[in-house]
Amino acid sequence: MTGVHQRSPGWAEPRPAAGRTSADQSLGRPSIVLPTQIVLPILLLGLAVLVGCVGPSSTEDNPGGVVINEQRAAGGFLGAEADFEKPAVTLTDTEGQPFDLATDTTAAVTLVFFGYTSCPVVCSTVLRELAAALNKLDPATQQQIQVVFITTDPARDTRAVITAYLDTFNFASYVGLTGPISTIEKAAGPLQVEFYVQDEDGVPGGPYEVA
Known part of the structure; x- marks a missing residue:
């Protein structure tokens, strides 16, 4: 697929990225989706889990209302499902190509990160630990998992910046996405992910943070 970055053979453990100075004030919370594939939207400032691809038998033993399905899906995954739809939103990948979140998330499991x-x-800790966990899976299972990063700071996160950032983690492959902030908000809404941009000093064009 266009825009998918594959890890080259012989990769080395990267050093932690430097120069991360913005304050992150967000917390994670799980949320769930998808009728046909497992999609796990993860706000790097937070964590949302969208799961589908499950069988018809389920139990409602979660007090929070999530329906836990105990039947293993065709792809071998267990998970949960909820009444959310994949956003019909098209963003731009790091190669400048369009990426439709509704149709291009074709893996059995898709991890969608909203971050900057x-x-x-x-944020780096979450991504690094996830990459380490995924790399412990066998290659066949890794091929069923798609990692998608959506920037919440498109003004500063150019395609080149996103690529350089994600390359510091050891994902076998990933898709980095950007676009107008209004489009990114449309992608986040159906997945129950929230973020905001705030001027640190109240001066337009000055330092700001994303949370």
Whole structure:
């Protein structure tokens, strides 16, 4: 697929990215989706889980209302499902090509991250630990998992910046996406992901943070 970055053979463990100075004030919370594939939207400032691709038998034993399905899906995954739809939103990948979140998330499991490259330690920690966990899976299972990063700071996160940032983590492959902030908000809404941009000093064009 266009825009998918594959890890080259012989990769080395990267050093932690430097220069992350913005304050991250967000917390994670799970949320769930998808009728045909498992999509896990993860706000780097937060965590949302969207799961589908499950069988018809389920139990409602979660007090939060999530329906847990105990039947293993055709792809071998267990998960949960909820009444959310994949956003019909098209963003731009790091190669400048359109990426439709509704039709191009074709893997059995898709991890969707909403975050920004100037996020401090917590974001890098989440991504690095996820990459380490995925790399412990066998190659066949890794091929069923798609990692998608959507910037919440498109003004500073150019395609080149996103690529350089994601390359510091050891994902076998990934898709980096950007676009107008209004379009990114449309992508986040159906997945129950929220973020905002705030001037740190109240001066237009001055330092700001994303949370």
